[in-house]
Amino acid sequence: xxxxxxxxxxxxxxxRVEAVCKSFGxxxxxxxxxxxxxxxxxxxxxxxxxxxxxxxxxxxxxxxPADSGQVVFRETMLNGRKAHERVALGIARxxxxxxxxxxxxxxxxxxxxRHVKTRCGFLGAMARLPRTxxxxxxxxxxxxxxxxxxxxxxxxxQRSTDLPFGWQRFLEIARALATxxxxxxxxxxxxxxxxxxxxxxxxLLEKIRKSGxxxxxxxxxxxxxxxxxxxxxxxxxxxxxxxxxxxxVQANEAVIAAYLGRDKAGPRC
Amino acid sequence: MRxxxxxxxxxxxGFLTSSPYxxxxxxxxxxxxxxALGLNMLxxxxxxxxxxxxxxxxxGAYTSGVLxxxxxWSPWLGLAAAIVLAVAAAFFIALxxxxxxxxxxxxxxxxxxxxxxxxxxxxxxxxxDSGLVGIPGLFIGPLSLDSxxxxxxxxxxxxxxxxxxxxxxxxxxxxxxLRAIHDSERAASSMGIDTGKLKVHIFVLSAxxxxxxxxxxxxxxxxxxxxxFDFLVSVRMVTMVVIGGMASIWGSLLGAAVLxxxxxxxxxxxxxxxxVYGLVLIVIMILLPQGLFRGVLDIYExxxxxxxxxxxxxxx
Numbered sequence: 001x002x003x004x005x006x007x008x009x010x011x012x013x014x015x016r017v018e019a020v021c022k023s024f025g026x027x028x029x030x031x032x033x034x035x036x037x038x039x040x041x042x043x044x045x046x047x048x049x050x051x052x053x054x055x056x057x058x059x060x061x062x063x064x065p066a067d068s069g070q071v072v073f074r075e076t077m078l079n080g081r082k083a084h085e086r087v088a089l090g091i092a093r094x095x096x097x098x099x100x101x102x103x104x105x106x107x108x109x110x111x112x113x114r115h116v117k118t119r120c121g122f123l124g125a126m127a128r129l130p131r132t133x134x135x136x137x138x139x140x141x142x143x144x145x146x147x148x149x150x151x152x153x154x155x156x157x158q159r160s161t162d163l164p165f166g167w168q169r170f171l172e173i174a175r176a177l178a179t180x181x182x183x184x185x186x187x188x189x190x191x192x193x194x195x196x197x198x199x200x201x202x203x204l205l206e207k208i209r210k211s212g213x214x215x216x217x218x219x220x221x222x223x224x225x226x227x228x229x230x231x232x233x234x235x236x237x238x239x240x241x242x243x244x245x246x247x248x249v250q251a252n253e254a255v256i257a258a259y260l261g262r263d264k265a266g267p268r269c
Numbered sequence: 270m271r272x273x274x275x276x277x278x279x280x281x282x283g284f285l286t287s288s289p290y291x292x293x294x295x296x297x298x299x300x301x302x303x304x305a306l307g308l309n310m311l312x313x314x315x316x317x318x319x320x321x322x323x324x325x326x327x328x329g330a331y332t333s334g335v336l337x338x339x340x341x342w343s344p345w346l347g348l349a350a351a352i353v354l355a356v357a358a359a360f361f362i363a364l365x366x367x368x369x370x371x372x373x374x375x376x377x378x379x380x381x382x383x384x385x386x387x388x389x390x391x392x393x394x395x396x397x398d399s400g401l402v403g404i405p406g407l408f409i410g411p412l413s414l415d416s417x418x419x420x421x422x423x424x425x426x427x428x429x430x431x432x433x434x435x436x437x438x439x440x441x442x443x444x445x446x447l448r449a450i451h452d453s454e455r456a457a458s459s460m461g462i463d464t465g466k467l468k469v470h471i472f473v474l475s476a477x478x479x480x481x482x483x484x485x486x487x488x489x490x491x492x493x494x495x496x497x498f499d500f501l502v503s504v505r506m507v508t509m510v511v512i513g514g515m516a517s518i519w520g521s522l523l524g525a526a527v528l529x530x531x532x533x534x535x536x537x538x539x540x541x542x543x544x545v546y547g548l549v550l551i552v553i554m555i556l557l558p559q560g561l562f563r564g565v566l567d568i569y570e571x572x573x574x575x576x577x578x579x580x581x582x583x584x585x
């Protein structure tokens with residue numbers, strides 16, 4: 001755990017959420033939530049259904065604005081920035097219900113991810129300038145690398161929605177990585193995966209972290225969360241219930257009462 | 270290769286046809302191809318419906334018509350003005366309209382089409398209901414495009430260049446982004462695509478193609494009236510895209526051809542013409558929901574793979 005603590009002491013968090021509130025109609029989805037995501041960590045958000053985890057993710061990616069509070073990415077204030085601008089800054093995401101581009105091949109899906117890293121516009125595409133051709137070639141080779149990275153190289157030319165469910169999740173991750181993020185937000189990546197797929201997901205998450213990308217994970221699969229996370233934040237009714245290392249959180253009485261239950265509790269480390 | 274074949278087909282059709290009626294019919298297919306192509310970029314690829322595209326078709330026709338008839342501009346300056354005006358109108362209308370989606374976008378563009386129709390009818394410059402007469406023909410330097418054959422080649426040159434450019438656009442970063450918006454706008458914006466901006470841009474492109482088609486139409490027939498740009502024309506454009514095949518550039522060509530030739534050949538049914546016309550469209554949609562182009566290709570491929578399997582079995 002020493003190495004891990006050293007990592008947490010790095011000065012600049014990659015993402016800082018400060019006193020964020022959000023309500024929908026009369027429902028307070030998030031109430032004064034504050035936390036830092038340390039650079040290079042795997043940071044998990046857990047909590048019962050309706051605790052506000054996905055809302056928090058959507059606030060960070062810019063799907064809708066916060067009522068109050070602020071989100072800071074490295075040194076950039078995100079408030080008021082549109083979703084697509086945040087991607088260019090280095091924030092990528094996947095969706096709880098997989099949202100692949102169904103009319104496209106596996107490779108094309110990842111190529112769409114290269115959008116922010118390429119430049120050509122309408123005229124460039126029509127004129128097919130040497131620069132456009134070079135850019136396209138580079139995008140393709142990078143996309144193939146990423147398919148290799150998640151183990152989908154052989155499926156490159158298949159239609160994306162023809163892939164088995166678990167592979168679709170991996171493809172969505174590859175597509176998000178293609179945007180060249182510094183932080184990747186994963187919304188329940190293990191849901192619908194079988195045990196084998198979940199364990200290869202855990203390996204993949206480690207691999208992504210090693211490549212220098214910070215991970216923010218919303219997840220219900222506790223064994224996955226406790227295995228891969230450096231830090232865990234527990235949300236309950238839109239409020240922060242606890243935050244700490246997996247061990248600390250698992251030992252926390254309030255967390256056990258609200259979410260984990262007795263059988264999953266207890267310090268194991 | 271495909272383009273060489275295509276150009277050869279146009280040349281052959283042009284030189285082998287001598288009847289002015291048939292030459293003009295082929296020319297109309299070219300003009301309608303431009304309309305269908307532009308709308309397909311918007312509807313088929315990007316998934317944004319427009320039920321008011323005849324407005325841009327009319328805008329192109331009337332802009333160049335009015336400027337050449339009343340102000341004696343050169344038609345080419347008229348074309349430039351038509352394009353500029355179409356771009357401006359499309360920008361102006363797209364900014365609020367493309368915030369809408371689905372049915373609402375359909376209704377919004379429908380309203381725009383209606384407004385433009387009223388404008389064409391009410392303005393004194395456009396000649397109102399009785400139309401605009403005496404629109405001059407086209408010249409390229411000393412070469413007159415007055416003969417039906419020359420005009421046919423000119424229209425098809427424009428159509429082929431447009432198809433070529435649109436095909437390049439589709440197979441590019443921008444084309445992928447457009448298709449991404451069609452598949453899932455949420456996911457597209459999570460890929461860093463500025464979906465709002467891109468939707469406006471593709472709307473403008475499709476408006477320009479419609480305006481160019483309007484220009485070609487006006488200088489071909491030399492007389493235009495509001496009824497050539499009414500709601501039914503917008504619907505016919507949508508039908509061309511759907512019949513030919515959504516998200517299929519070559520399908521636009523096929524859809525335009527079918528919807529141009531079919532009404533002409535159906536006149537033998539005289540008063541039952543519209544019924545037969547409707548039936549043909551229904552049957553196509555039921556049998557080939559992907560559109561003619563994709564549908565026929567699928568049948569061909571299926572037949573091919575069946576033949577392949579049969580021969581493999583006989584060998585095994």
